[in-house]
Structures are given as structure tokens and as C-alpha cells.
Amino acid sequence: MRAAVLRGGVLQAEERPAPRPVPGEAVIDVLLAGVCETDLQLAAGYMGFQGVPGHEFVGRIAVAPDAPARVGELVVGEINAACGACATCTGGLPRHCARRTVLGILGRDGAFAEQLALPLANLHAVPPGMALDRAVFVEPVAAAFEIPSQVEVSGRRVLVLGAGRLGALCARVLRLCGADVTVAGRRPEPLALLAADGVPTLVAAAPDRSFDVVVDATGSPQGFATACRWARPRGTVVLKTTCAGDAPMNLAPVVIDELTVVGSRCGPFGPAIATLASGGLAPETTIGGRFSLERIADAFAYARAPSDPARRKALIEIVLA
Amino acid sequence: MRAAVLRGGVLQAEERPAPRPVPGEAVIDVLLAGVCETDLQLAAGYMGFQGVPGHEFVGRIAVAPDAPARVGELVVGEINAACGACATCTGGLPRHCARRTVLGILGRDGAFAEQLALPLANLHAVPPGMALDRAVFVEPVAAAFEIPSQVEVSGRRVLVLGAGRLGALCARVLRLCGADVTVAGRRPEPLALLAADGVPTLVAAAPDRSFDVVVDATGSPQGFATACRWARPRGTVVLKTTCAGDAPMNLAPVVIDELTVVGSRCGPFGPAIATLASGGLAPETTIGGRFSLERIADAFAYARAPSDPARRKALIEIVLA
Numbered sequence: 078m079r080a081a082v083l084r085g086g087v088l089q090a091e092e093r094p095a096p097r098p099v100p101g102e103a104v105i106d107v108l109l110a111g112v113c114e115t116d117l118q119l120a121a122g123y124m125g126f127q128g129v130p131g132h133e134f135v136g137r138i139a140v141a142p143d144a145p146a147r148v149g150e151l152v153v154g155e156i157n158a159a160c161g162a163c164a165t166c167t168g169g170l171p172r173h174c175a176r177r178t179v180l181g182i183l184g185r186d187g188a189f190a191e192q193l194a195l196p197l198a199n200l201h202a203v204p205p206g207m208a209l210d211r212a213v214f215v216e217p218v219a220a221a222f223e224i225p226s227q228v229e230v231s232g233r234r235v236l237v238l239g240a241g242r243l244g245a246l247c248a249r250v251l252r253l254c255g256a257d258v259t260v261a262g263r264r265p266e267p268l269a270l271l272a273a274d275g276v277p278t279l280v281a282a283a284p285d286r287s288f289d290v291v292v293d294a295t296g297s298p299q300g301f302a303t304a305c306r307w308a309r310p311r312g313t314v315v316l317k318t319t320c321a322g323d324a325p326m327n328l329a330p331v332v333i334d335e336l337t338v339v340g341s342r343c344g345p346f347g348p349a350i351a352t353l354a355s356g357g358l359a360p361e362t363t364i365g366g367r368f369s370l371e372r373i374a375d376a377f378a379y380a381r382a383p384s385d386p387a388r389r390k391a392l393i394e395i396v397l398a
Numbered sequence: 399m400r401a402a403v404l405r406g407g408v409l410q411a412e413e414r415p416a417p418r419p420v421p422g423e424a425v426i427d428v429l430l431a432g433v434c435e436t437d438l439q440l441a442a443g444y445m446g447f448q449g450v451p452g453h454e455f456v457g458r459i460a461v462a463p464d465a466p467a468r469v470g471e472l473v474v475g476e477i478n479a480a481c482g483a484c485a486t487c488t489g490g491l492p493r494h495c496a497r498r499t500v501l502g503i504l505g506r507d508g509a510f511a512e513q514l515a516l517p518l519a520n521l522h523a524v525p526p527g528m529a530l531d532r533a534v535f536v537e538p539v540a541a542a543f544e545i546p547s548q549v550e551v552s553g554r555r556v557l558v559l560g561a562g563r564l565g566a567l568c569a570r571v572l573r574l575c576g577a578d579v580t581v582a583g584r585r586p587e588p589l590a591l592l593a594a595d596g597v598p599t600l601v602a603a604a605p606d607r608s609f610d611v612v613v614d615a616t617g618s619p620q621g622f623a624t625a626c627r628w629a630r631p632r633g634t635v636v637l638k639t640t641c642a643g644d645a646p647m648n649l650a651p652v653v654i655d656e657l658t659v660v661g662s663r664c665g666p667f668g669p670a671i672a673t674l675a676s677g678g679l680a681p682e683t684t685i686g687g688r689f690s691l692e693r694i695a696d697a698f699a700y701a702r703a704p705s706d707p708a709r710r711k712a713l714i715e716i717v718l719a
Binding site: 123165170173175227286298301309310311316317318319320322323324325326327328329330331332333334335336337338339340341342 | 444486491494496548607619622630631632637638639640641643644645646647648649650651652653654655656657658659660661662663
């Protein structure tokens with residue numbers, strides 16, 4: 078099959094053996110895959126990943142020896158493949174299994190390919206009538222829904238730092254969950270999209286320590302210090318940013334202001350699918366570019382510096398032979 | 399009066415005007431003051447502090463125009479002097495008042511002097527019969543009691559990183575609060591003191607991600623990364639360490655393991671005084687050196703590198719003229 082392979086910092090399409098189904102897993106024909114900030118970080122060396130990146134996808138089950146009735150099903154997929162047997166898994170935290178692989182991130186080839194493999198238990202049916210352009214956002218919307226599963230946001234003043242792909246989704250999801258959300262960003266265009274939907278926005282304002290919860294979705298190692306300056310004493314900073322490499326930091330403000338910092342990663346697919354199906358979110362409006370697998374480098378370049386800053390999402394479209 | 403003054407990184411005893419009581423405050427004759435890791439950090443540039451450091455003390459009220467009956471009272475003191483009027487103060491968090499001064503740390507001369515001033519509301523009577531050598535530990539014991547006021551520890555596996563002054567107090571306090579406490583440190587002597595009291599200890603073990611709560615009391619910017627490696631997924635890291643200056647860090651493990659990081663600073667004096675009065679803690683056994691104000695530099699040198707590593711506490715004894 079064709080696949081985009083990251084090796085030694087270089088990303089290019091090449092021939093690669095198709096994944097074979099192991100017991101309990103299915104092979105999926107990928108239809109559409111999204112480029113995420115984490116993919117850009119992987120290309121910059123994050124996790125030391127070598128292989129096929131990509132973890133946001135919608136596809137169709139092609140091979141499923143343990144569930145032949147599911148072949149042909151249109152699915153999205155949770156990206157953590159857990160062992161199911163360890164204390165962490167049986168304790169209810171399979172997304173944190175120490176032996177897990179993670180689609181396109183850790184020990185498992187991902188979605189920038191004609192096919193991928195995932196455990197059947199990870200696959201959720203796309204509701205009838207949901208467009209592929211919307212379904213491809215289930216994974217990042219689930220990541221946004223992880224925040225209200227960890228931190229009480231209803232009725233609280235929440236600042237989302239970063240109006241990029243994930244920041245905008247977090248802002249919209251937290252608003253749906255009853256938070257009083259403001260978004261701060263550097264570029265006016267994505268903020269304008271949010272403002273048009275009634276979300277208060279800030280550009281380059283002086284931090285005032287007035288927010289109960291601050292979400293760092295900047296994708297930058299500098300975002301954390303900024304988040305700490307916006308949070309009230311004893312407030313909460315939610316970290317969504319992961320970066321390749323160390324950056325100079327000082328954690329003294331966390332101690333002095335007795336902040337609570339909550340790391341937040343992958344989230345629950347159920348509320349994400351339900352919200353997208355109901356039209357509560359329509360993130361397909363942020364799609365700015367569509368690229369073939371052969372043009373994966375162009376897709377990453379677009380995601381890094383979108384020509385339309387209000388439409389930052391780059392998609393890889395797989396046209397099966 | 400004589401006072402130890404920190405100016406441009408140099409700490410030395412000199413003449414200084416005695417503090418005058420402002421409305422609501424008292425002037426206290428200092429009897430005994432403890433040297434803390436924060437003092438060493440201040441000398442290294444933390445907070446940019448210039449003036450008289452020192453915030454752990456026991457003393458006697460000398461002047462109190464608003465409470466003449468309290469003159470002569472033996473007291474310890476909470477170190478945050480709040481405005482009492484702002485939303486943070488009236489909201490119940492005076493220790494986080496944005497306009498606060500902090501004894502020997504921020505905008506207020508401290509305890510390495512013959513006299514200091516604090517609001518009357520900050521002063522707690524030393525219980526009858528409590529030795530000065532024990533009373534001088536009320537402030538750091540209160541800081542240890544801040545942890546169980548923020549994080550559930552009873553019945554949970556807690557690792558304290560660092561068996562220094564604060565680490566040892568945290569370990570003992572958390573144990574009294576019902577935690578299953580282990581202490582990890584680099585030096586065998588302070589660990590041996592804890593082990594003799596039945597606290598399990600670790601030296602240079604490989605992190606195993608098995609602890610519900612990890613307390614970073616290392617005093618080192620490297621402690622945080624180590625703490626993250628010992629905490630279980632979704633576990634809690636309590637930060638007690640504040641350092642001068644930035645250090646290279648990567649917060650990705652916080653996100654990946656969805657850790658909760660809780661900054662922890664000053665704590666409640668009530669449980670600290672009660673526990674010390676009851677003999678539940680006897681930290682005076684860790685006193686390793688006593689120095690006059692004139693020998694403040696020797697006291698700091700002792701605190702940095704105690705000749706008896708099991709007795710790391712340096713005290714400043716004020717002998718009033």
C-alpha cells in the first residue's frame with residue numbers, strides 16, 4: 078500500500094506492507110485523515126516516532142476476522158490500543174496502559190496510509206448521515222471533551238489560550254458544557270470565527286489572573302507560563318500542549334499561587350460523536366486544504382502556516398486504487 | 399537593631415532601623431529563627447529579594463498599640479500579611495492576596511533580626527510548655543500540613559522526594575494523616591532517621607509509576623521530572639520546590655500521563671501547633687547548628703552543607719542586648 082512515512086525527520090509517501098489483522102483487531106481502509114499539531118511535533122522529533130503518523134481518521138472496515146459482520150462499516154477509532162490485562166487496564170484506565178500502542182504516535186503505524194489496524198473495541202460506527210468531513214473531527218473533539226471529564230467547568234470563567242485547531246474546538250466544547258469561555262490568540266482570523274459565534278476573544282491583553290480555569294492549547298512551550306499568569310490564585314491550568322524537547326521554565330508560580338495543573342490528552346468518543354451528530358459542532362468549516370498522500374509534505378506545510386488562517390485544518394484524502 | 403541583610407547576593411549582619419508598629423500590627427522580639435531552603439534560594443536570587451530574610455521564628459510581642467494585653471506573649475507567626483479588603487481576601491484566600499507582603503520574602507523584612515513586625519491577626523500564642531526549639535518549627539510544619547488540606551492522602555501511596563528539612567517534615571505529617579508514605583533521598587543519614595521511625599525509604603531506585611501522590615520536596619528544578627516518573631497515570635504531583643531561575647523542562651509527561659500537579663505553599667498553623675504540642679512531631683532533633691546573627695553566613699553555609707547530614711537545621715539565636 079501507499080503510506081506517508083516519517084523517518085529521520087523526513088516525511089514522504091512510499092510503498093509499505095499493508096497491516097495484517099491480529100486477533101481482536103481490524104484492518105481499516107482510510108478515507109480521510111486530519112493533520113494535527115501533534116503530527117507537526119512528531120515531525121519535529123516528539124516521541125522519537127518513526128513510521129506512519131496520523132491518528133485522526135474516518136475509514137471503512139476492510140478485514141475483521143473476529144467480527145466479519147462489521148466489514149464495510151464506516152468507523153472512527155480511539156487511538157490507544159491497550160493490553161486489557163494489566164492493573165491499569167482492569168482498573169479502568171486503558172488509555173493509560175503502560176504497554177499500549179498509540180495510532181501514529183507510539184509503536185503503531187497511523188492513518189496517513191491506505192490502511193491501518195486497530196482493535197475492534199476501539200472502533201465506533203459513524204452515525205448515518207454524518208459527512209466524512211465532520212466524522213474526521215471525532216478524535217480531536219473527544220480530546221476537547223476530556224477537559225470537562227477532568228475539571229468542573231460549568232458556570233466557571235474559562236480562558237482558552239490558542240485559537241488554533243484544538244483551541245477552537247476546546248472553546249466550543251467547553252461552552253457547550255456551560256463554561257463562561259473566553260479565547261485568547263495571536264491571529265485575528267480564527268478569533269473572528271469564534272467571535273462571530275458569540276465567544277468573547279482577547280488579543281495581546283495583559284494577564285489579569287481572573288480566570289478559574291485556563292486551557293493551554295497554544296502548542297508552544299511558552300504557553301504554560303502565560304496560562305499561569307491568567308489563572309486566579311488556586312485556579313486550574315489545563316495542559317493540552319505537548320512539545321518536542323525541553324524549554325526553559327520556572328514552576329515557582331505554580332507553588333506561589335498554589336495552582337492546580339491538569340494534563341489532558343485523549344478523551345471519550347461518546348459525547349464527541351453525539352455532539353457532532355446533533356450539529357452542536359460543525360468543525361468542517363475549518364478545513365482549509367485537501368491533499369493526496371503523495372502531497373503529505375504540502376499538507377504539513379499548510380497545517381504549519383495555513384494560507385487562510387481561519388481555515389487551519391489540512392486533510393489527507395486517500396483515493397483507493 | 400542588628401539584622402542580617404541580603405543585598406546584591408551578599409548576606410551580612412548590620413545596623414538597621416527597628417520596625418515600627420503600624421495600626422493592626424505588633425513588633426516582636428525575635429528569640430529563635432530557622433534557616434529554610436527558601437532562604438538559600440533567596441540568597442541565590444529567588445524573588446529578587448533585598449532586605450532581611452527569615453520567616454520561621456518564635457518571639458515575644460514587644461509593642462502592640464492595638465492589643466496592649468498581648469505584650470509579652472510568646473508567639474509564632476503566619477508569614478503572609480494580607481490587605482484584608484480585596485476579593486481574594488474576602489473570598490477566603492488571604493494567603494493569596496495580590497497586595498500581600500510576605501515576611502522575609504516579599505516586601506517585608508524578616509526574622510533574621512532582633513525585631514520584626516507582623517499583623518496581630520498573624521500571631522499565634524505558643525502553647526505553655528512548648529520549647530522554643532520546637533516552636534520555631536511551627537511555620538514549616540504548617541507548610542507540610544498544607545498538603546493534606548489540598549490533596550486526599552489518607553490510605554493512599556505517597557512518595558516524598560527529598561529527605562531534607564521540608565521533605566522529612568512532609569513525610570511525618572502525611573504519615574500522621576493516614577498516608578502510606580515512602581521517602582526517597584540521595585543521602586543515607588536523613589533517610590536513616592526516618593527509617594528508624596518506621597518510614598520506608600528508597601535510595602536511587604528506578605521509578606516505577608506506582609505512587610498515587612508524589613511530593614517534590616527536593617529543592618531542585620530536576621525534582622519535578624523525577625516526581626512525574628514515580629507517579630501513576632492520573633496520579634498527583636505536589637510541588638513544594640521553588641527555585642531561582644529557569645531550568646530546562648518538558649511538560650509532555652504531565653499531558654501524556656494526565657497527571658495533576660498541585661502547587662503547595664504556606665499552610666494552616668492550627669494543626670501544626672496542635673501536633674507539635676501533643677508530641678506527634680519532635681523536629682527539634684534535626685537541629686544541627688546554632689549561630690548568632692553576626693554568623694548568618696555560617697548558618698547559611700551549614701544549611702547548604704550540614705556537617706551532620708542527619709541534622710540539617712540551622713537556627714539563628716538572637717541574644718538581646
